[in-house]
Amino acid sequence: xxxxxxxxxxxxxxxxxxxxxxxxxxxxxxxxxxxxxxxxxxxxxxxxxxxxxxxxxxxxxxxxxxxxxxxxxxxxxxxxxxxxxxxxxxxxxxxxxxxxxxxxxxxxxxxxxxxxxxxxxxxxxxxxxxxxxxxxxxxxxxxxxxxxxxxxxxxxxxxxxxxxxxxxxxxxxxxxxxxxxxxxxxxxxxxxxxxxxxxxxxxxxxxxxxxxxxxxxxxxxxxxxxxxxxxxxxxxxxxxxxxxxxxxxxxxxxxxxxxxxxxxxxxxxxxxxxxxxxxxxxxxxxxxxxxxxxxxxxxxxxxxxxxxxxxxxxxxxx
Numbered sequence: 211x212x213x214x215x216x217x218x219x220x221x222x223x224x225x226x227x228x229x230x231x232x233x234x235x236x237x238x239x240x241x242x243x244x245x246x247x248x249x250x251x252x253x254x255x256x257x258x259x260x261x262x263x264x265x266x267x268x269x270x271x272x273x274x275x276x277x278x279x280x281x282x283x284x285x286x287x288x289x290x291x292x293x294x295x296x297x298x299x300x301x302x303x304x305x306x307x308x309x310x311x312x313x314x315x316x317x318x319x320x321x322x323x324x325x326x327x328x329x330x331x332x333x334x335x336x337x338x339x340x341x342x343x344x345x346x347x348x349x350x351x352x353x354x355x356x357x358x359x360x361x362x363x364x365x366x367x368x369x370x371x372x373x374x375x376x377x378x379x380x381x382x383x384x385x386x387x388x389x390x391x392x393x394x395x396x397x398x399x400x401x402x403x404x405x406x407x408x409x410x411x412x413x414x415x416x417x418x419x420x421x422x423x424x425x426x427x428x429x430x431x432x433x434x435x436x437x438x439x440x441x442x443x444x445x446x447x448x449x450x451x452x453x454x455x456x457x458x459x460x461x462x463x464x465x466x467x468x469x470x471x472x473x474x475x476x477x478x479x480x481x482x483x484x485x486x487x488x489x490x491x492x493x494x495x496x497x498x499x500x501x502x503x504x505x506x507x508x509x510x511x512x513x514x515x516x517x518x519x520x521x522x523x524x525x526x527x528x
Contacts, residue, residue, distance in 0.1 A: 248340075248341045248344055254330050254340055254341055254344060254345060255291070255330070257332075257340060258291060258292075258330040258331060258332060258340045258345065259291075259292055259331060259332050259333060259334070259337075260289075260291060260292035260294055260298075260329075260331040260332075260333075260337060261289070261290040261291040261292065261328070261329070261330050261331070262284070262286050262287070262288060262289050262290065262292075262294070262298075262328070262329050262331070263286075263287045263288040263290070263326065263327070263328050263329075263349065263500075264284040264285055264286045264287055264288075264298075264326070264327065264329065265284065265285050265287065265324065265325065265326045265327075266282050266283070266284060266285075266321050266322060266323050266324060266325055266327075267283050267284070267285045267297070267323075267324075268282075268283040268323075269281065269282050269283070269321075269323060271305035271306055271307050272305075272307070273307045273310065277303055277312055278303075278304065278305045278306060278307050278310065278311060278312040279301045279302060279303060279304070279305060280301070280302050280303075280304055280305040280314070280320050280321075281299050281300070281301055281336075282299065282300045282302065282320075282321045283297055283298070283299050284297065284298050284299070284300060284329070285297060286298060287326070287500065288517075298331075298337055299336055299337070300321070300329070300331065300336070300337045300338065300339065301336055301337070301338050302314060302318060302320055302321065302338070302339065303315055303318070304320050305320070315343075318339060318343040318346075319343065321346070325348065326348070326349045326500075327346055327347060327348055327349060328346075328347040328349055329345060329346060329347075330344070330345030330346075331345065375517050375520050375521045375524075376488075376493050376494065376495075376496040376501055376503045376517050376518045376521045377493070377494040377495070377496065377521070378492050378493060378494055378521060378525065379489060379492060379493060379494035379495075380492070381451070381453045381458065381489060381490060381491070381492045381493075382491060382492025382525045382526075383421075383456075383491070383492070383526075385525060385526055385527065387421060387526065388420065388421070388422065389421070389422040389423075389424065390421060390422070390423055390424075390432055390433060390491070391423075391424055391425070391426035391430055391431045391432060391433070392412055392423060392424075392425060392426070392431050392432070392433035392434070392435060392487070393425060393426060393427060393428045393431035393433075393434060393435065394408055394409060394412075394425070394435045394437070395428070395434070395435065395436045395437065396437045397436075397437065397438070399437045399438070399464045400437055400464055400473070400479070401474060403474075403476055404473075404474060404476055404479050405437075406476075407476035407477070407479045407480040407483075408435070408437070408462070408479050408480065408482075408483040409425060409483075410480055411479065411480035411481060411482065411483035411484035411485075411487065412425075412435070412483050412484065412487045413425075414480075414484045414487075414502075414513045414514055415484070415487060415488070415491060415514060415522065418514055418518075418519045418522050418523065419519075419522045419523045419525070419526035419527070419528065420526045420527060420528045421491065421522070421526040423487070432456055432457055432458065433457070433458045433459075433460065433487070433490050434457065434458070434459050434460070435460040435461075435462065435483070435486075436459070436460070436461050436462070437462050437464050438461055438462070438463065438464070439463060439464065439465045440463040440465055440466050447463065447466065448462070448463050448466045448467055448470070448482060448507055449461060449462045449463060449482055449483075449485070449486045450486075451486045451489035451490050453490075458489075458490040460483075460486045460487070460489075460490060462479075462482060462483065462486065467479070467482075470507075472507075477512060478507060480512065481502060481507065481510045481511070481512050481513075482507055482510070484502050484510075484512075484513060484514065485502050485503060485507075485510055488502060488503050488514070488518060488522075489503075491522065491525070491526075492522075492525050493518060493521060493522065496517060496518070500515055500517075501515050501517050501518050502514050502515060502518055503518055
């Protein structure tokens, strides 16, 4: 049941403490009685103007009278309710402007830089969190289990998410292409289990669209995967994909994987090969959604996500 109560802000003024610069620092503690709190998830869902998944990309503090607000700029990955651009701002009480500071509410701690959250929001030109701290759910982007739990929560409300699709990179085959073959040249640089995981990562794209991937001999393959060493002037890469006409060449650098401690990590090899195969099929990097096509190997999803799948289906419709 939604509770409607009057807004009340009580201020505890901490007496100024003089610091060596001679300036006076003022700190305020703020307690609040919230206008709306929720006893059921469905109430908060229905009352929210906007529901998103996003990450905190930048923060700044602004002062309005006796209050200081932290304005968090959110990079929107997915939209579950409402309509909005890719970047929005959220205001929360708490922060510091010069020597004047206000502590955040205990029940609504400030969002943290770089973190991903599911957010239930109220507002229009600027947003605030519904139900104080009730409308914030931390989400571990490296954990498919965490994402699955959150996605299930939304599915229970019969809400179909709109996810920012992975961009294309111009490497796609003609849309009429039905099957693509690949081969892997390992030169005994990795173990048999790692080799198997690389092949498995490549075929993770099967069943996503009309395109079918299968292993073949080098003579019949249009995607050539080499497990090799990095070039002399490596700029921090662990793999590259190159298009040359109809052919795609994928180089996976085992020496770089070894330096990262991943030489025998089959899971990391699988996501790396899945990522590079995505490039070979026409997908670019996705910087907005949890995806196997993110830039960095440590943050790559272990298999294609919905945002990757919808773009591949556009390139190769059923």
